[in-house]
Amino acid sequence: MSQPAPTKPMDPLAQRALFARAVDLLGGIKAAGAAIGESELGMAALLSGAEPLQPRVLERASKALIAHADACRAMERRISPAFAANLTDAQIGRS
Numbered sequence: 674m675s676q677p678a679p680t681k682p683m684d685p686l687a688q689r690a691l692f693a694r695a696v697d698l699l700g701g702i703k704a705a706g707a708a709i710g711e712s713e714l715g716m717a718a719l720l721s722g723a724e725p726l727q728p729r730v731l732e733r734a735s736k737a738l739i740a741h742a743d744a745c746r747a748m749e750r751r752i753s754p755a756f757a758a759n760l761t762d763a764q765i766g767r768s
Contacts, residue, residue, distance in 0.1 A: 695734050708737035
């Protein structure tokens, strides 16, 4: 039986670019830093490459993204006009 091909490690620059996108999705350096327990200076060092991205930082960023996605899904359910309960009388046409 053949063995699965080993996965190629991620390129550090590609990983840093993904981390930068995650920071943007979390609301920027200040908000992302607060979400993952890093200072703004620490975040700047991580984003610039002055500090390496440790697995613990990536794990905290992943957890923060999941929490953010959950909050976005919950909010979408509260404001989507696809759900009649989210509409005002005027929006339904009962004015």
